[in-house]
Amino acid sequence: MAELATLDDPKARAVNERHGDDHGVNLGKLRALAKRLKIHQELARELWATGDSAARLLAILICRPKAFTRDELDVMLREARTPKVHDWLVTYVVRKSPYAEQLRVAWSADPDPVVASAGWALTTARVARKPDGLDLAGLLDVIEAEMKDAPARLQWAMNHCLAQIGIDHAGYRARAVDVGERLEVLKDYPTPPGCTSPFAPAWIAEMVRRQPG
Template sequence: MADKSVTTVEQILAELESLGSEKVRTLNIRNGASENQFGVKLGDIRALANRIKTNHELALALWDTHNLDAQLLALLIIKPKLLSADEVDRMVRSISTAQVADWLSSYVIKDHPAKEALRRSWMQTDHPWAARAGWSLTAGRVTREPEGIDIPGLLDRIESEMPKAAPEVQWTMNTTLAQIGIRFPAYRERALAIGEKLGIYRDYPVSKGCTSPFAPIWINEMVKRESKVTS
């Protein structure tokens, strides 16, 4: 067990390596991660972050290692508001795996004061990870802050762009499509039709008890659940 006062990148990398699992590492690589990782369980990364607490400078140094586990840890101890919009943009464009992309969105981007300006910029880029982040933020706007969002325009873009989009981008475009269908009854029929027409994630494997990411199934299931809650 490493000392609780772990504060240097070298010490942290050594501890992460000691926590690594070949099984987790193999699974991560199968899911698209690079080999620059130790295969640490996410629960162990969270426990280490809880021990270190917030440490912005250390987080930046960990991020620069490009090690998967170190970058995930960095996202838990970083101070998002100390990052400039350009720094966030560079971080987004440097990632290479969905796990890091999703944690970056959840723990940094969604709390950043420049997130709307970044969203608008990323919605116009061809860079796959930046576009993924842009669509992720757009899905959040559709769900929680839809004022000013052009829903018909989003549906037009999804219908025309999603079939040829990079897999990284398809995932958050699909989330936006599903959230439109769930949150906007007036556009539900069109969202369902687009999902059926495109067929993306129709055969996606899901564990028992989980909802398929195939938009028509996802939309109908969530609408049914919400109607039960309100009835």
């Protein structure tokens, strides 16, 4: 914790706070520290228990994902209220857990929109890598009915899923684009030059354009 404190940069903290995060540690330096520590499950648990965001990010990098129980992961996800901790926990830990599918189903239906957004993030990963067994038409039905009025974090996750369906599944592409065009979610999102807009129709078109063949 003392070493993490020495890595805290006020400028980085100010930038992070604009995105809802509450730490000031450069992520490159954090990864270097994790590389030095290597996998250390006991220390990871202790770091997570501090409640400090930088410590929790470090814990995610040095933990053993399969060592956590389903209930532990559920509690951790509900404790992870800042965007970066939440995203890293889902991406680097939950997705590698044997309980990922159980949690995907449970979280997607959770009344807490931040928890539900984790379920949708896991669904998006399956859309891209393991779509067998997913009801893509059913997912589009839910997105069409609920995304427009969803809270910001959940809306963003549902929009990502919408775009992923359109990008990876040609048979559903026209409908995904149509849903995006009608809902207009993130249509006016400020996008820097050279970056892809998160507006689903534009995102789908750009990613499909980059596909080989």
